[in-house]
Amino acid sequence: MRVLLQRVSSASVTVENQVVGQIARGLLLLVGVGSEDTVQDAETLAQKIGKLRIFSDENGKMNRSLEQVSGQILSISQFTLFASTTGGNRPSFTGAAKAELGNALWNTFNTALERLGFTVQKGVFGADMQVALVNDGPVTLWLDSKSDSRG
Numbered sequence: 001m002r003v004l005l006q007r008v009s010s011a012s013v014t015v016e017n018q019v020v021g022q023i024a025r026g027l028l029l030l031v032g033v034g035s036e037d038t039v040q041d042a043e044t045l046a047q048k049i050g051k052l053r054i055f056s057d058e059n060g061k062m063n064r065s066l067e068q069v070s071g072q073i074l075s076i077s078q079f080t081l082f083a084s085t086t087g088g089n090r091p092s093f094t095g096a097a098k099a100e101l102g103n104a105l106w107n108t109f110n111t112a113l114e115r116l117g118f119t120v121q122k123g124v125f126g127a128d129m130q131v132a133l134v135n136d137g138p139v140t141l142w143l144d145s146k147s148d149s150r151g
Contacts, residue, residue: 007139021121026071032081046112
């Protein structure tokens, strides 16, 4: 499972000219589910994101978690995070989970975040979405449940 995380001062997602999710201060999560991913991957990344200290404290140091700043989450399913561009000019998405698994694990991930006490706004799985954000910092992190955690 892959998550492109962006610390935001605001973010929203629109589907067919209707805002379906929006947050103020918090995290925009672009979430990709791979064909080999499991419930454990979803749970592990949710736990990690809940504990990340990437918000500034009173000294301007990244030392506070999402919970400590009462932040919100906007979660967007994005299978293109599993694109392979090694074989030509057209990306291949064979590493991405099929829709049924992708949707199920994305929902599992969102539920795990909600169980941790976070407010989670969501995009619409499989929809053509327009995402707007104000990246705060900017702070953007790449998380991959299958990668070595040393970065």
